[in-house]
Amino acid sequence: MSKYQENQLFIYNTLNRKKELFQPLNPPHVGLYVCGPTVYGDTHLGHARPAVTFDLLFRYLKHLGYKVRYVRNITDVGHLESDADEGEDKILKKARLEHVEPMEVVQYYLNRYHESMKALNILSPSIEPLASGHIIEQQAMAEEILSKGYAYESNGSVYFDVLKYNRKYHYGKLSGRVLEDLISNAQSPGRTDEKKNSVDFALWKKAGPSHIMRWPSKWGEGFPGWHLECSAMSRKYLGMQFDIHGGGMDLMFPHHECEIAQSVAASGSDAVRYWMHNNMVTINGQKMGKSLGNFVTLEELFTGSHKLLDKSYSPGTIKFFILQAHYGSTLDFSNEALGAAEKGLVRLMGAVKALDRIEPGAAGSFNILEFEKKAYRAMNDDLGSPVLIAHLFDTARFINSALSGKDSVTAADLDKLRSLLRLFVFDILGLEEKGDREMGDLAAKLVDLLLNIRLEVKNNKNFELSDRIRNELTGFGIVVKDKKDGFEWEMKE
RNA sequence: GGUCGCGUGGCCGAGUGGCUAGGCAGAGGUCUGCAAAACCUUCUACGGCGGUUCGAAUCCGCCCGUGACCUCCA
Structure with a gap:
């Protein structure tokens, strides 16, 4: 009997706004797709949150015995400065400013992203597809949507016809947006452009003369719309229907809403069964935004070089801090909170290490089976890492007591406790033993x-x-x- | 303005009708040459006003504050 048959994992499904029992389409296989970064800048706290969150999910699903195919994309083309299909491509703009090839920008920041992920002890996904490597698939999907009548060509670009789609399906069901409101709230409603309606979004954009990231297509030279890559690549690697799609809450609208529309328009049915969204990071109570100038990159955090930081914080501390909050809540970064996490982590790791120095003896006061149950219960409840960590601290107190001879534990229980702690601390939470700095x-x-x-x-x-x-x-x-x-x-x- | 969410003690952060969350910080104690660590004890709570209930931090309503998205962002 597999672990996943013994454990009922509940996941908060954004689509229905409630916790649902997770039942994969084809057990033991699980398909997981998570929106990765647009690689045009340094990795920051906002990237760390989903990475840690879905790493936790990936690790736990694997522990439960599922065979997980985890796809996390890299956006390297098509993400414009404005989601309303306006402005420059982010990558292209960066390349222009730095006088380098767009793919140099991509490679540089992708490498940096990987380094940060490694520092945080984030497992590599099973597949990490690049949007620019799936132009054919994206064109094919755009054509499919065109042939189903939910898109139209306009001056070398292809746009999704949201109004038409909404007559048969429901545009806005994930984010709770009401189409009429979106139309009336549109920024510049009277603008003359290629779209039938301002809410339509690009599947394919015609490339202007100076736009060097361009590919040939039956509509002329151009590049894919941002939302299309996720629909096309998830379908390619996970199939027409798959289990979990994750990402940051800010992507819910328009990105994920558009993904749903694209998949439904193309195939007639929903592709994703469980939508999961991690909440945002704030800095000293204020949202982290490019315009606010309070973006903290992971490197600045690791080195303490940002002006808002009193000191440096290790990758382990950052990860532990993120795990101490539930992924669905906003998380506020401050020196005080990070310092507390740092000390707490030292305490927890100290206890894990101390396990090896305990002499077994008579049965003690700690109920290990109960701890095991509670730990699993916490994880099964929508990845309750904060509750799990609280239970781990309970073992820390017991371990320290046993170490000082104030409590005791049998050899068998000690073995059990050791393997459970290693499981939850290292394998599932993905924390690392400190002292990795080998001294020889x-x-x-x-x-x-x-x-x-x-x-x-x-x-x-x-x-x-x-x-x-x-x-x-x-x-x-x-x-x-x-x-x-x-x-x-x-x-x- | 629209949509959705949140408001828990000095700080962070769980819980969600009656039963200790936890971490950090504070106070007292044990241990110690001192220190560190550890352990024990302990203080600070559920934004405001109404309502439902035998009983609400937990449900409902209103108000206040705050955040996310609607514009760049994970």
Whole structure:
């Protein structure tokens, strides 16, 4: 019996605004599609949130025994500065400003994105398709929508006919938008352009003379509309219908709404069964926006170089901080909150490490089976990582008590606890053991030697010298903790 | 203005009709040459006003505040 048959995973489905039992289309296979970044700038906090959220989902689904195909796209063409099919292509603009090829921009920021993901210990998706590598598929889908009558060609561009679509289907069912409101709220309603209606969106855009990212098509040279890539690529790799589509809440409208319309128009039925959206990140209570100048990149966070930051925060701290909030809530970054997360993480990791130093004994007060149940229950409830972490802290308290001899645990329970903690902390939450900074055998031996000498000095009540040794080591990032009959030390992260 | 959401103690953040969330910070204590860590005890709560109920932070209404999207953003 697989783990997924024992666990009922509930997922909040944005489409129905309620938690639903997750039942994949073709178990044990699960198809997961998540909107990845448009690679025209450095990876920032807003990229970290969905990455961590859906990494957690990916890891948990795999743990439950599902065979997950996780597709996370890279947008490298077609994402214009305005979602209303106006303005320059983001990549193209960056390339122009930096006097480089558009694909140089793409490669550079894609590499940086991958480095950040690795630092956060985010698993690679199964497939990471680029929009520019799927022009044919996007053209084919545009033609399909045209042939079904839900799109029209206009001056070398192809637009989706939202009004016509809405007569038969429901445009706005994901985001709760009302079409009439959208039309009346349109920015410049009287504008003369190629669209029948301002709410129509581009499937294919004609490339102007200076637009160098261009491909031939039956409509002339051009490039694909932003929304089309996700519909075309998810269909290619996950099929006409698949299980989960994820992304940031800000993508709900128009991006995901348009994806739904495209898939339904092309095939007559919905492609996605569960829509999941992570909430936004705020900085000191204020939304993070390019226009507000409070964008914090991951590199700035890791190095502490942003003016809003008091100090640097490790990737592990950032990840732990994100996991301490439910993905559906907004998450506010502040120095105080990050500092708390940092200390909490140290405490948790300390407990995991301390497990190896506990001597088994009589049965103790901690109910490990109960902990296991509660941990799974937390995860099954729409990925309740904050609750899971609270339960993990309960084990930390117990572990520390057992270590100091105030509580005890049998050898069998100790094994069970160890494997459970490793499972939840490392495999599912995807945290990493600290001290990854390898110092080498020799250096470790030297520290041991020095501390043994210090012990002798200390026993001779030469506290001046013993404190000096400890302080100097602290300066090297080595934390010394005196014990009743010896010492412990570790590298500070 | 429209649509959707949120408002929990010093900070972050769970819970969602009666039963301790948790972390960080604060206070007291144990341990210690000191420090660090750890452990024990402990203080600060459910935006406001009404309503439903035996009972509401939890349901309903109104108000206030705030956020997201509608414009660049994950």
